[in-house]
Amino acid sequence: MPLAICLKSRPEGEASVDNFEVKQLPDAAPGDGDVLIATRYISVDPYLRGRMNDGESYVAPFALGKPIESGAVGEVISSSHPAFTAGDIVSGHLPWQDRVVAQSNSERLRSLQQIDTDGVSMTAYLGILGMPGQTAWVGLSGIGKPKEGETVFVSAASGAVGSTVGQIARQLGCRVVGAAGSDDKVAYVVEELGFDGAFNYRTETDLDAALTRLCPDGIDINYENVGGPVSDAVFRQLNTHARMIVCGLISRYETGQMASGPPLMPVLVKSIRIQGFIVSNYPELCDEWKRVGASWLRQGKLKYRESIVDGLENAPAALMDVLAGRNFGKHLVRV
Amino acid sequence: MPLAICLKSRPEGEASVDNFEVKQLPDAAPGDGDVLIATRYISVDPYLRGRMNDGESYVAPFALGKPIESGAVGEVISSSHPAFTAGDIVSGHLPWQDRVVAQSNSERLRSLQQIDTDGVSMTAYLGILGMPGQTAWVGLSGIGKPKEGETVFVSAASGAVGSTVGQIARQLGCRVVGAAGSDDKVAYVVEELGFDGAFNYRTETDLDAALTRLCPDGIDINYENVGGPVSDAVFRQLNTHARMIVCGLISRYETGQMASGPPLMPVLVKSIRIQGFIVSNYPELCDEWKRVGASWLRQGKLKYRESIVDGLENAPAALMDVLAGRNFGKHLVRV
Numbered sequence: 001m002p003l004a005i006c007l008k009s010r011p012e013g014e015a016s017v018d019n020f021e022v023k024q025l026p027d028a029a030p031g032d033g034d035v036l037i038a039t040r041y042i043s044v045d046p047y048l049r050g051r052m053n054d055g056e057s058y059v060a061p062f063a064l065g066k067p068i069e070s071g072a073v074g075e076v077i078s079s080s081h082p083a084f085t086a087g088d089i090v091s092g093h094l095p096w097q098d099r100v101v102a103q104s105n106s107e108r109l110r111s112l113q114q115i116d117t118d119g120v121s122m123t124a125y126l127g128i129l130g131m132p133g134q135t136a137w138v139g140l141s142g143i144g145k146p147k148e149g150e151t152v153f154v155s156a157a158s159g160a161v162g163s164t165v166g167q168i169a170r171q172l173g174c175r176v177v178g179a180a181g182s183d184d185k186v187a188y189v190v191e192e193l194g195f196d197g198a199f200n201y202r203t204e205t206d207l208d209a210a211l212t213r214l215c216p217d218g219i220d221i222n223y224e225n226v227g228g229p230v231s232d233a234v235f236r237q238l239n240t241h242a243r244m245i246v247c248g249l250i251s252r253y254e255t256g257q258m259a260s261g262p263p264l265m266p267v268l269v270k271s272i273r274i275q276g277f278i279v280s281n282y283p284e285l286c287d288e289w290k291r292v293g294a295s296w297l298r299q300g301k302l303k304y305r306e307s308i309v310d311g312l313e314n315a316p317a318a319l320m321d322v323l324a325g326r327n328f329g330k331h332l333v334r335v
Numbered sequence: 336m337p338l339a340i341c342l343k344s345r346p347e348g349e350a351s352v353d354n355f356e357v358k359q360l361p362d363a364a365p366g367d368g369d370v371l372i373a374t375r376y377i378s379v380d381p382y383l384r385g386r387m388n389d390g391e392s393y394v395a396p397f398a399l400g401k402p403i404e405s406g407a408v409g410e411v412i413s414s415s416h417p418a419f420t421a422g423d424i425v426s427g428h429l430p431w432q433d434r435v436v437a438q439s440n441s442e443r444l445r446s447l448q449q450i451d452t453d454g455v456s457m458t459a460y461l462g463i464l465g466m467p468g469q470t471a472w473v474g475l476s477g478i479g480k481p482k483e484g485e486t487v488f489v490s491a492a493s494g495a496v497g498s499t500v501g502q503i504a505r506q507l508g509c510r511v512v513g514a515a516g517s518d519d520k521v522a523y524v525v526e527e528l529g530f531d532g533a534f535n536y537r538t539e540t541d542l543d544a545a546l547t548r549l550c551p552d553g554i555d556i557n558y559e560n561v562g563g564p565v566s567d568a569v570f571r572q573l574n575t576h577a578r579m580i581v582c583g584l585i586s587r588y589e590t591g592q593m594a595s596g597p598p599l600m601p602v603l604v605k606s607i608r609i610q611g612f613i614v615s616n617y618p619e620l621c622d623e624w625k626r627v628g629a630s631w632l633r634q635g636k637l638k639y640r641e642s643i644v645d646g647l648e649n650a651p652a653a654l655m656d657v658l659a660g661r662n663f664g665k666h667l668v669r670v
Contacts, residue, residue: 050604224599227599246599246602246603247603248603249599249600249603252599252600257598257600258598258600259598259599259600260595260596260597260598261595261596261597261598261599261602262595262596262599263592263593263594263595263596264559264562264581264584264587264594264596264597264609264611265584265587265592265593265594267581267596267609267610267611268581268582268583268584268611269385269611270611271610271611271612271613271616272610272611273608273609273610273611274599274602274608274609274610275602275606275607275608275609275610276599276602276603276604276605276606276607276608277606278606281606
């Protein structure tokens, strides 16, 4: 009988592991055209927090009593669908279960893709080549349109999205500066990933001074993952024609959802563009990244770090870690 | 001796006519390659308020003791420049003086263009075909990129920019709703200009209800000229993929310059784009509008209204009128 992590209750204020429950689901026998998958890794991403709430958003809320869903990779156990065979390694959008049936003609089945693990770890398809990496590419390249020599700032710089944003920006000839939540993370993005500078936003007492020091020519692109005081300080350093790419606002997911944004007068005077985006609206750019990213990865031009938690039952705690910034790199659960 | 309106002092808080002084300038004899112009009309625009302040902006501040400058039309009195002849009607960027020398090789001379007054009033080149009309076209067409059937909202709807924005949007097949500062202005934009709806922002007590009533399908483009409570209410009605074009923030020119802006969470969730722009950065689109606008004007597809104040010495009071919304249509001073 498959084990599942389900949404037990919606958070009032901060989310906690008590909002989840482990359930034993009845065995579902795969029917004609169905694919049975053993889940190997599930992806734990900040945006899942939004789906725990009810109410309008860009993705439907999780249903109470039903499994959480996210990106995942798994192995095909059996298949009567012509496109899949037992032994295939697939990525897709799967429920938090150890075994899953993808029914013929379902959204779930349509989300499945065989992945090429030749020289690339299967977990890369949840991180740097998966949704977080695609998000970095779509936002920076497609929305931000960086020019060589420009300065790019990225918050949550050591995270799955931020670390990819920084490395893409470097590949495109930009200066890259980031903020991260520990000295280790700061050292990692500068020494391992080649950022031109970074600071620890938890201990930095003068954000404006840090930014002026690290971004002497101002900031042309702010790739925003977090919101809050760092974002406000970055806004003050934006140059004429700067772009603020609103990818995430993790600091506001729990509270302060309607906190007001940056002042409009500089938007007017400096011709600033502020733009939100949803990665799933840019399928061509996502495919482009799968090609570009895999090629750069095989050439050793991209690095990534993972923090892997063992055991499906620990997935709720893993999500809490991500929301609190306690992970370091792409956070995954090994099922 | 030419008469000039000069900046006497920079405003502390609200601007007033006391910040200006009338000066008699020494006669400047035109030299070789110079053009002598008799100013006929000067344009009085909200953005001039920003130039009265010191400090960084997209155009240099006016110098203390020197004449204010703005768009103007005039007649060439004498010229030793090959491109101009006595009797030419020209538009350009001129000081607030009754007579002006445009020196050979100066910025001022480069700003001069002969205008075609066949079937079009010379004052149109300060309004619907001039900077305000170009601003409407660049912002709506170039930045907003409206699609047929979308809903466009515009504040300061009866103003020189807003009235053109609304009429362009109608020509492009959009639904157009606006806010204006008097019942007369509301009636004008609906009955004369063909807006689909409008309300008086000074007397409307429930902005959200008014917008829901007038924009039943939400708002796809907010062409922002004003800022403040109407802007905040419009932001709440924005649809997914909406664009907020920040053209002006007249409600914040005097005070509240750093008032915070709309919340970022809806920007993220609805993939909203907020973008400021400066019309002078889009010369090709400006030229496009001169052609498109003149053609529409001659075909009777565009209407405009002017409020004309007589006498150069009344220009400061005319600017105060514009900033307080006491004008109705494009505000001009006849010299």
